[in-house]
Amino acid sequence: MFGLLKTGADQRATRRPSQGRGKAAVTFASRLTFDNMSRRFGDTLALDRFSIDVEPGEVLCLLGPSGCGKSTLLRIAAGVERPSSGRILLDExxxxxxxxxxxxxxxxxGLMFQDFALFPHLSILDNVAFGLKSLTRSEAKAEAYAALERVGLGHYAGEYPHILSGGEQQRVALARAIAPRPSVLLMDEPFSGLDPRLREKMREETLAILHETHATETNGHPPD
Structure with a gap:
């Protein structure tokens, strides 16, 4: 099983936006509740009656080794998988x-994957706009460009992912995750592929953006 590290909204309020990017749009954060939730894969019990409340604007970090159920929990919260029993609630x-x-x-x-999951055949702008299906094409591109500006990469909008560094790809993935203005942002080991110096920098920038949006965050990560 994994451990939990919780950070309240007031504790992250000291984060400051980095230079060279726009300010993130406000999102109304939701309360995320796992209620006695379990998940089985055949005879394997990946999650066993897990319960916790994540308050609006709070940051929750799941710490534990690979295979302990962190990614499964996030995928269930996002709706990519179904729980075997128990419930997931958003604002009750x-x-x-x-x-x-x-x-x-x-x-x-919003769900941000460990490998960023960028589409190599799409421009960076189209990658960020990919999930904005409810908007017109022009509206989606405008929202996507605004999200890229928030992470300081608006000037790369017409380029393709292969020209970006690992840290820049991570920021594009973050822009795509925040573009729909989610009330909860789930991040599955988003910094694990970065070197220690860049990892710390991206953590700081991500927390600054989350503070601006007010989104609730749950982040799965192996212990350092």
Whole structure:
């Protein structure tokens, strides 16, 4: 199993935006609740009656070795997987449980994968706009460009992912995650592929953006 590290919204308020980027748009954060949730894969019990409340604007870090259930928990919260039992609630409204399942695109939850999952055949702008299906093309591009500006990469909008460094790709993935203005942001080991110096820098920048958006964050990460 994994350990938990919680940081309240007031504790992260001292973070400051880095230079050279725009300011993130405000999001109304949600309360995320895991209620007695379990997940089985055949005979393997990946999560066993897990319960916790993550308050609006709070940062929760899941710490533990590979295979302990961190990614499974995040994928269930995002709606990519279903729990075997128990419930997931957003602002006390059930989004996953025995009799209800809200699809991922209707939850207002952003998920940032460990490998960034950028599409090599799409421009950086189109990568960020990819999930904005409810908007017109021009509206989606405008929102995507604004998100790129927030992470300091607006000047790369017309380029392709292969020209970017690892840290820049991470920032594009973050821009894509915040572009729909989610109320909860889930991050699956987003800094694990970066060198220690860049990892710390990206943590600081990400926390600054989360402070601006007010989004609730749950982050799975192996212990350092």
């Amino acid at each position: 409204q059930e989004v996953a449980g025995p009799n209800r399942f809200v699809p991922p695109e209707k939850r207002g939850v």
